């Protein structure tokens with residue numbers, strides 16, 4: 001029998017809607033016969049009517065409960081795991097709220113504002129024996145796993161020498177959370193996360209690197225409001241003799257090939273946004289081939305299935321997105337921000353003791 005996981009949805013914004021839609025999708029459409037998802041409850045911090053509207057918009061079943069506060073959601077005894085889809089400025093406190101109420105948590109990226117906050121959350125989840133994971137959705141796609149296998153196992157392009165990656169969006173709306181320092185805005189944490197993620201998956205997680213941290217050099221150009229408009233980063237992985245050249249911006253667009261991975265015997269070029277690549281081209285010793293994959297719903301179901309399997313098996317995390325990797329990526333982002341003198345308003349950087 002398939003294992004059923006009962007979800008609570010915290011927040012009713014853009015990504016919450018996409019994720020909830022995928023929870024309502026038949027998991028067998030992505031080949032998952034062993035797990036099922038139920039949206040037990042939805043909460044909005046604005047009003048109960050926002051949560052009701054959200055439930056209606058996504059076509060949630062009648063039995064789905066709606067709340068006008070996050071406190072009510074975490075007090076719902078029937079909810080097993082909470083998906084946190086608030087802005088990153090709130091993730092740290094929202095995860096604490098959920099863990100203290102005894103709930104398992106899947107929290108959107110970036111997990112927290114800085115690594116010290118993440119360290120606290122990891123310790124708290126462990127002390128309570130609860131599941132906790134960052135929703136780094138890209139890591140769960142079969143196509144991501146396929147690309148990494150081509151690189152690391154089949155060694156399709158030989159020895160990896162360089163990763164070039166950019167994720168940028170031209171965010172024209174000054175009211176966007178990406179421009180707002182109080183919501184943890186700027187390019188790095190929101191978009192640069194994915195430039196970094198590709199370098200991390202390909203180089204930091206390379207079997208020969210054994211998780212060694214890179215040497216990081218970064219430069220940051222800030223907006224008048226103090227968030228990063230452009231950030232560029234170079235990561236040197238000494239054990240691999242390989243480098244990553246990464247960039248991100250909230251005022252330019254991603255080039256056609258957003259991620260290029262070069263080896264001494266070829267290259268893999270990913271086109272489209274790095275969070276959700278659809279096409280990639282492999283140039284190798286035996287010629288060139290192009291691969292296009294089908295999108296499955298919003299592609300957010302893969303990570304939900306992984307949470308269900310982990311909880312079914314009594315695990316407190318998933319191997320695709322371990323908390324150790326979340327911590328390492330945040331430490332790299334801390335280093336980049338330190339070099340660029342990029343800090344968020346003090347309350348966002350705080351850690352409870």
Ligand SMILES: NC(=O)C1=CN([C@@H]2O[C@H](COP(=O)(O)OP(=O)(O)OC[C@H]3O[C@@H](n4cnc5c(N)ncnc54)[C@H](OP(=O)(O)O)[C@@H]3O)[C@@H](O)[C@H]2O)C=CC1
Nearest residue numbers: 011012013014015016044045046085086087088108109110
């Ligand atoms: N995995 C992915 O592909 C994506 C991940 N993300 C991540 O998900 C998170 C949410 O992003 P997104 O859905 O785009 O954001 P939205 O602005 O669309 O939604 C955020 C929601 O959070 C709630 N919220 C609570 N407090 C605040 C506040 N002070 N200001 C604004 N909203 C608040 C609101 O819901 P309510 O009023 O109901 O409480 C709001 O609708 C971010 O951390 C982002 O990085 C975003 C997009 C894609």
Ligand SMILES: O=C1OC[C@@H](O)[C@H](O)[C@H]1O
Nearest residue numbers: 109169178190191273275
């Ligand atoms: O995670 C994300 O990926 C897609 C972007 O559009 C979004 O702003 C970002 O948060």
